[in-house]
Amino acid sequence: MDRLEQYYGVGQWKIPHLNARHPDPFQVLVSTILSQRTRDEVTYVVADQLLLPHPTPQAIAQMSVREIEKIIRPVGFPQAKARAISELSHILLRDYQGTVPSDMDLLLQLPMVGRKTAGCVLVYGFDQPALPVDTHVHRISNRFGAVKTRHPEETEEALMASMPKELWKRVNPVLVQHGQNLCRPIHPLCPECPIREFCALGRKEQSLPKPRSRRSVSRRK
Numbered sequence: 001m002d003r004l005e006q007y008y009g010v011g012q013w014k015i016p017h018l019n020a021r022h023p024d025p026f027q028v029l030v031s032t033i034l035s036q037r038t039r040d041e042v043t044y045v046v047a048d049q050l051l052l053p054h055p056t057p058q059a060i061a062q063m064s065v066r067e068i069e070k071i072i073r074p075v076g077f078p079q080a081k082a083r084a085i086s087e088l089s090h091i092l093l094r095d096y097q098g099t100v101p102s103d104m105d106l107l108l109q110l111p112m113v114g115r116k117t118a119g120c121v122l123v124y125g126f127d128q129p130a131l132p133v134d135t136h137v138h139r140i141s142n143r144f145g146a147v148k149t150r151h152p153e154e155t156e157e158a159l160m161a162s163m164p165k166e167l168w169k170r171v172n173p174v175l176v177q178h179g180q181n182l183c184r185p186i187h188p189l190c191p192e193c194p195i196r197e198f199c200a201l202g203r204k205e206q207s208l209p210k211p212r213s214r215r216s217v218s219r220r221k
């Protein structure tokens with residue numbers, strides 16, 4: 001993670017949208033729901049179209065479900081998402097004075113909020129420890145060889161068990177950025193990758209020798 005953060009700290013790279021554009025907990029919540037089963041590029045445009053003019057639960061609650069649906073039509077499952085976004089805005093106003101709870105269990109009770117969405121709200125909205133696993137985190141962790149899992153939920157559990165809690169919140173931002181730039185779903189750019197010497201797939205592609213040991217790696221950092 002140190003290497004990747006340093007690497008993406010310099011130069012012109014795609015930046016994960018949740019970081020850059022909508023850091024407010026409510027906006028993270030809504031944009032993460034919009035991102036479900038939707039390509040990043042589409043989510044970015046639609047999140048801006050909905051949230052720039054309607055940035056709060058109060059503003060969304062004044063819209064009809066149909067109005068929301070009309071704006072978010074390009075994302076996957078627009079009807080269900082419009083209903084959920086409307087409903088959760090009303091719940092936040094009724095139960096939380098228009099704020100978003102910073103608690104995993106409470107977040108999970110909101111419509112269309114699963115562990116990934118709740119984790120994103122904690123990490124991006126509240127800077128709290130969580131390890132949301134989206135498609136990028138799941139893919140890269142398996143390619144890298146950090147986990148051997150079939151489902152994101154297993155990946156989350158395995159990654160959390162493999163590192164101290166204070167590191168959890170760094171995983172999603174850096175791996176999403178890596179997944180959007182070099183470690184793409186198809187044809188990852190392994191020859192350019194700053195962590196390829198530690199990566200199972202990268203070593204295989206490059207026929208690089210294994211690093212000496214985990215201990216020797218951590219001493220060098």
Ligand code: SF4
Nearest residue numbers: 183190193196199202
């Ligand atoms: S070496 Fe290739 S597969 Fe491994 S993390 Fe880098 S880009 Fe991804």
